[in-house]
Amino acid sequence: MRPVFARVVTGTLMKHLKLQAGSRGRRESREKSVGLWCSEEFPSQMAEGRRVEEKILSQCRKYAYGQRDLFALKLALEEAICNAIRHGNKSTPNKHVRVKYRITRERIDVMVEDEGSGFDPAVLPDPTADQNLERACGRxxxxxxxxxxxxxxxxxxxxVMLTKFNESYSSSDTPINSTTVAFG
Amino acid sequence: MQQDAARLKVTHEGDIVQVEFTSRKILDEANIAEIGDQLSALVEAEHRPRLVISFAGVDHLSSAALGTLITINNKVKNRDGQLRLCNINPQIFEVFLITKLNTLFHIYPTIKEALESLRSGAQTGRLQ
Structure with a gap:
């Protein structure tokens, strides 16, 4: 079993992010928007997933994310990590989940990746359709x-890459575009 | 009569079974499996189960918890019983609205109203 580790992603990715931020204008805005990417990798166990969730949420509290944001993030992280472990990795202990995240005062980006064969989100059945309401999963x-x-x-x-803006953050700066982070 | 299980506080009011969660967060996979087993046992112990589940003190849940509630609802219906949910805080109720599960479950603001609905045989929840 590989040890759990945390590391700061540097080099190409940071350079890429700085270049993107630089194209958005003011230096102040750039410095505020570009946080450090951190990475965690853990075996397919919910207890490990929960540890990473708590670590991320704890950092968001330090950046003064409000209760509504924290509720939303906890829920989305839980769903993404649970999907990765159960559906992606089929709960196989020697398969790992990788979580990369970047937190600033303005926003948080989290990528959750598994070792599975993937799926097409476009073909998921609508869980709010009458005929699917009584299905126990798929939400x-x-x-x-x-x-x-x-x-x-x-x-x-x-x-999957999740992005959430900090609702408590107020600034005259225009938030950076949420779709421009390196991904895929 | 009252009995305390690890994840649930169960109280019997006549033939109505009242359940409260002892954990504020019912999203943990281990908790959910345990809660599902305990709720199933309660339902299966009754001929026509009449069950009220209170969410007082619960401040988070996930789709896994929703799935467990749906499974319990199906079991209750299969035994010609009735299920009521109550005391759901606004943030969690929003999850029911997003998933449209507010249309599947009978949801009441308080345990008193949920109990009254069972006694009167009301067929729809107060919160839709």
Whole structure:
């Protein structure tokens, strides 16, 4: 079993992000928007997933994210990580889940990736349709989309990027575009 | 009569079974499996189960918890019983609205109103 680790992603990814932020104008805005990407990798166990969730939420509290944002993030992270473990990795202990995240005062981006073969979110049945209401599963993606500002799956469908803006943050700066982070 | 289980506080009011959660967060996978088993046992112990589940003190849940509630609702219906939910805080009620499960479950603001609805045989929840 690989040890759980945390590391700061540097090099190409940071350079890429700085270049993107630089194209958005003011230096102050750039410095505020570009946080450090952190990464966690853990075996397919919900207890490990919950540890990472708590770590991320704890950092969001330090950035003064409000209770509504924290509720939304906890819910979306729970759904994404649960999907990765149960549906992606089929709860196989030697398969891992990778979580990359970046938190600033303005927004949080979290990528959750599994080692599964992926799926096509476009063909998921609508869980709010009358005929599906009594089905016990299939609501995770709906909840992620409802509570996050942006949800993007990669082309394979084994990785999802969640973005949430900090509702408590007020600034005259225009928020950066949520779809421009490196992904896929 | 009252009995305390690990995840649930169960009280019998005549032939109505009242259930409260002992954990504020009922989204943990281990909790959910345990809660599902305990609720199933309560339903299966009754001929026509009449069950009120209170969410007092619960401040979070996930789709896994919703799935468990749906499974319990189906079991109750299969035994010609009735299920009521109550004391759901506004943030969690929003999850029911988003998933449209407010149209599947009979939801009441308070346990008193949920009990009254069972006694009067009301067929729709107060919160839709």
């Amino acid at each position: 995770g993606v709906l909840l992620m989309r409802a509570y996050m500002n942006n949800v993007v799956f990669n082309s394979v469908g084994n990785s």
